[in-house]
Amino acid sequence: MLRGEIPMGDNHRGVTAPKGYTASGVACGIKKNGKKDLALLVSEKPAAVAGMFTKNRVKGHSLKLTMENMKNGSARALLINSGNANACIGSRGDQDAREIAALTASLLCCDPGDVLVGSTGVIGIPMDMTVVREGIRVAAASLSAEGGQDAAQAIMTTDLSMKEAFAQVVLQDKTVTLGGMAKGSGMIHPDMATMIAVITTDAKIPHGLLHLALEEAVHSTFNRITVDGDTSVCDMILVFANGMAENKGLSEEDAEYLKFRDALTGICARLSTAVAKDGEGATKVFRVQIHGAASAEDARKAAMSVACSPLVKTAVHGADANWGRILTAVGYSGAEFDPGQVEIRLGPVLCCQSGAAVPFSEEEALKVLLGPDIEIIVDLHGGKFSDHYLSCDFSEDYVKINGSYRS
Amino acid sequence: MLRGEIPMGDNHRGVTAPKGYTASGVACGIKKNGKKDLALLVSEKPAAVAGMFTKNRVKGHSLKLTMENMKNGSARALLINSGNANACIGSRGDQDAREIAALTASLLCCDPGDVLVGSTGVIGIPMDMTVVREGIRVAAASLSAEGGQDAAQAIMTTDLSMKEAFAQVVLQDKTVTLGGMAKGSGMIHPDMATMIAVITTDAKIPHGLLHLALEEAVHSTFNRITVDGDTSVCDMILVFANGMAENKGLSEEDAEYLKFRDALTGICARLSTAVAKDGEGATKVFRVQIHGAASAEDARKAAMSVACSPLVKTAVHGADANWGRILTAVGYSGAEFDPGQVEIRLGPVLCCQSGAAVPFSEEEALKVLLGPDIEIIVDLHGGKFSDHYLSCDFSEDYVKINGSYRS
Numbered sequence: 001m002l003r004g005e006i007p008m009g010d011n012h013r014g015v016t017a018p019k020g021y022t023a024s025g026v027a028c029g030i031k032k033n034g035k036k037d038l039a040l041l042v043s044e045k046p047a048a049v050a051g052m053f054t055k056n057r058v059k060g061h062s063l064k065l066t067m068e069n070m071k072n073g074s075a076r077a078l079l080i081n082s083g084n085a086n087a088c089i090g091s092r093g094d095q096d097a098r099e100i101a102a103l104t105a106s107l108l109c110c111d112p113g114d115v116l117v118g119s120t121g122v123i124g125i126p127m128d129m130t131v132v133r134e135g136i137r138v139a140a141a142s143l144s145a146e147g148g149q150d151a152a153q154a155i156m157t158t159d160l161s162m163k164e165a166f167a168q169v170v171l172q173d174k175t176v177t178l179g180g181m182a183k184g185s186g187m188i189h190p191d192m193a194t195m196i197a198v199i200t201t202d203a204k205i206p207h208g209l210l211h212l213a214l215e216e217a218v219h220s221t222f223n224r225i226t227v228d229g230d231t232s233v234c235d236m237i238l239v240f241a242n243g244m245a246e247n248k249g250l251s252e253e254d255a256e257y258l259k260f261r262d263a264l265t266g267i268c269a270r271l272s273t274a275v276a277k278d279g280e281g282a283t284k285v286f287r288v289q290i291h292g293a294a295s296a297e298d299a300r301k302a303a304m305s306v307a308c309s310p311l312v313k314t315a316v317h318g319a320d321a322n323w324g325r326i327l328t329a330v331g332y333s334g335a336e337f338d339p340g341q342v343e344i345r346l347g348p349v350l351c352c353q354s355g356a357a358v359p360f361s362e363e364e365a366l367k368v369l370l371g372p373d374i375e376i377i378v379d380l381h382g383g384k385f386s387d388h389y390l391s392c393d394f395s396e397d398y399v400k401i402n403g404s405y406r407s
Numbered sequence: 408m409l410r411g412e413i414p415m416g417d418n419h420r421g422v423t424a425p426k427g428y429t430a431s432g433v434a435c436g437i438k439k440n441g442k443k444d445l446a447l448l449v450s451e452k453p454a455a456v457a458g459m460f461t462k463n464r465v466k467g468h469s470l471k472l473t474m475e476n477m478k479n480g481s482a483r484a485l486l487i488n489s490g491n492a493n494a495c496i497g498s499r500g501d502q503d504a505r506e507i508a509a510l511t512a513s514l515l516c517c518d519p520g521d522v523l524v525g526s527t528g529v530i531g532i533p534m535d536m537t538v539v540r541e542g543i544r545v546a547a548a549s550l551s552a553e554g555g556q557d558a559a560q561a562i563m564t565t566d567l568s569m570k571e572a573f574a575q576v577v578l579q580d581k582t583v584t585l586g587g588m589a590k591g592s593g594m595i596h597p598d599m600a601t602m603i604a605v606i607t608t609d610a611k612i613p614h615g616l617l618h619l620a621l622e623e624a625v626h627s628t629f630n631r632i633t634v635d636g637d638t639s640v641c642d643m644i645l646v647f648a649n650g651m652a653e654n655k656g657l658s659e660e661d662a663e664y665l666k667f668r669d670a671l672t673g674i675c676a677r678l679s680t681a682v683a684k685d686g687e688g689a690t691k692v693f694r695v696q697i698h699g700a701a702s703a704e705d706a707r708k709a710a711m712s713v714a715c716s717p718l719v720k721t722a723v724h725g726a727d728a729n730w731g732r733i734l735t736a737v738g739y740s741g742a743e744f745d746p747g748q749v750e751i752r753l754g755p756v757l758c759c760q761s762g763a764a765v766p767f768s769e770e771e772a773l774k775v776l777l778g779p780d781i782e783i784i785v786d787l788h789g790g791k792f793s794d795h796y797l798s799c800d801f802s803e804d805y806v807k808i809n810g811s812y813r814s
Contacts, residue, residue, distance in 0.1 A: 055739070056735060056738035056739045057737075057738045057739075057742075057743075057744065057746055058734055058735060058737070058738035058746045058749075058762070059746070085731070087731065088731060088734055088746075088759065088762060088763050088764060089763050089764050090761065090762075090763035090764075093763075122729075122731065123729075123730075123731025123732075123734070123735070124730065124731045124734075124758075124759065124763075124764035125764065126764075233731075233734075233735055233738060310717070322529075322530075323530075323531065324492070324494070324495060324529065324530025324531045324640075325530075327465055327495060327530070327531075327640075328463060328465060328530070328640055330464075330465070331463035331464045331465035331640060332462070332463045332464075336464075337464065339464055339465045339466070339495075351531075352495065352531065354497065355465070355495060355497075356495050356496050356497035356500075356531075357495060357496050357497075357531035357532065357533075396803040
């Protein structure tokens with residue numbers, strides 16, 4: 001899907017890789033451990049923007065302002081803080097979000113409505129605006145075309161690894177670049193769980209078509225990963241497209257659009273896989289593939305149920321070829337199927353046929369479960385629909401990380 | 408709800424407490440660790456029976472035979488083995504279930520259709536019928552009116568504690584006794600997850616009315632606990648009523664029926680609480696109470712979402728007053744509500760009002776979270792419907808227990 005990829009230095013492979021973007025990441029003191037906690041991303045020219053947001057009924061104050069400021073389909077800058085979610089603190093939270101946008105705008109000499117804001121971290125504690133104000137000034141003064149990595153670090157919360165992605169594609173005879181960054185490791189679930197992803201491109205594409213491409217890309221990537229089934233209130237994926245690659249301009253769902261969408265999907269796939277791999281306490285990632293479902297919805301339900309089952313996740317952690325738990329999870333998924341037709345494979349190892357045990361080599365199964373690419377394949381033999389989910393195992397460390405998050 | 412309870416020796420407080428029941432529990436060798444694994448319960452006279460079963464589409468072979476044998480509303484005996492679920496092994500599993508019922512019937516001189524069977528343990532491995540046959544003979548020879556506790560021990564799998572309950576109630580001028588036993592600690596969820604519960608009574612009540620009482624009792628008890636959200640394929644609750652208390656006979660939903668139903672609900676409440684307390688790796692139980700929902704379904708969804716959230720369960724484990732996670736879980740529950748109206752209390756400690764943080768004493772909150780009765784109370788202020796859920800915390804041990812269950 002990704003073509004023409006050119007190796008570059010690390011600083012050129014994230015959100016500042018496309019033309020016309022600068023970024024910075026600073027430690028302003030929201031995080032008590034002195035790590036970076038404020039990321040600023042700026043496009044030289046106004047960019048078309050598209051976004052998808054958490055479906056949680058509770059929404060953070062910063063996220064709500066971004067939804068408002070995006071309505072005209074255009075933006076210049078994005079400021080994200082980590083360490084505090086700016087959520088559920090009443091009207092003060094809305095005021096703080098507006099002040100952050102206004103201060104950023106004044107430093108960048110643009111309209112406050114052209115600044116998007118994001119926050120991630122603990123809920124219900126007012127922002128320390130004294131440190132945030134000073135941080136924004138430092139971040140604005142530190143903007144650079146090599147700042148993508150600093151920004152990617154500054155949005156991390158419980159993440160163990162920084163997540164960036166990069167792609168290039170030739171569109172309308174011009175080389176177009178896409179760059180991305182993401183944060184997220186716990187509370188990950190479809191519909192933008194505790195996750196923020198930002199993708200930049202220098203492609204020229206109107207915001208309506210950009211939104212369509214984003215929806216299509218997210219469907220099979222960010223909406224198909226699960227870490228713990230929880231979703232949160234601050235989560236979004238944003239795409240900026242500033243047109244500085246000087247392609248003629250995408251305007252309809254033609255072959256050029258599909259090239260762009262596929263490149264965007266590739267970026268989303270890499271970022272979402274990185275998020276699943278960094279699942280809180282995760283030691284490995286596994287993929288659940290459902291075949292033969294009677295409907296698309298049945299395929300999705302079955303895949304999600306297996307991917308989310310704590311008993312499957314712990315069995316994967318312990319490299320225990322307990323296919324009964326897989327069948328059980330399909331059984332309670334709500335999908336319609338005939339239990340007597342089910343086939344289950346761990347990678348190439350057939351464990352269950354016609355809904356019943358078949359002899360298999362425990363050694364071969366163990367090899368799959370200890371290997372780098374764990375795939376659980378379930379064929380319901382009841383139709384032609386397929387779907388997949390990416391998940392991670394459940395280890396003792398998940399509990400350790402989450403038992404005292406606020407402290 | 409329970410009245411006239413009389414303290415008795417332990418052996419008289421489970422399924423053999425009511426008149427006319429004998430039981431036994433033996434170790435026949437299905438479990439490799441030498442623990443009891445075969446329970447037999449017999450009613451001297453044919454008993455009316457009612458049952459509720461897993462809603463998992465995949466159903467174990469023993470459970471399917473019990474559903475069949477219960478159709479006439481009457482039974483004499485119940486044989487349950489632990490250590491092997493007799494599930495998902497094809498036609499051999501059905502044959503084994505039938506042979507178990509037939510052998511038990513021949514030893515008790517009754518019809519095979521009057522014997523119910525249950526199995527719990529690992530899925531997909533054929534029963535070792537050689538040890539089971541011998542075990543049934545020993546169990547039949549060991550039947551005694553003091554055998555309730557042995558039976559309760561023999562149905563345990565990953566349970567750390569044996570679960571029994573007992574109640575007496577005066578019905579139609581006769582003292583009626585109810586006794587119960589249950590197993591279950593992982594895979595617990597509404598609709599009879601990895602759980603088997605058996606209740607006996609000497610009340611005289613027709614099986615249709617007995618079924619109604621059971622449904623009503625289960626609704627607010629077994630269907631309101633959650634340990635890990637998984638449900639399994641072998642799970643059921645059965646009630647036997649042999650009429651030997653010689654009450655005239657319940658026949659309609661009158662005041663006497665309500666007394667019986669309440670006593671049955673009390674038994675179910677105690678057994679289901681014991682199951683939640685024994686949740687795999689659980690160190691404490693917490694109760695989620697939702698008020699002010701716009702509909703009964705919204706109340707149930709919100710309560711279940713908070714009770715099942717891994718992030719809430721780990722926060723409870725770490726005694727972290729992270730009410731943001733509670734609000735977040737209500738937010739993604741699917742319930743309709745206005746986030747700006749939500750009130751959250753940890754026991755008496757108000758943490759969130761009108762959807763926003765309020766100052767609270769961390770010390771007081773910690774006292775609640777370290778105490779014996781942890782209650783999370785959420786008022787949505789959007790209607791008159793309430794519901795509740797019982798859950799347990801999520802500790803490192805859950806993962807340890809489930810990472811290598813088969814081995």
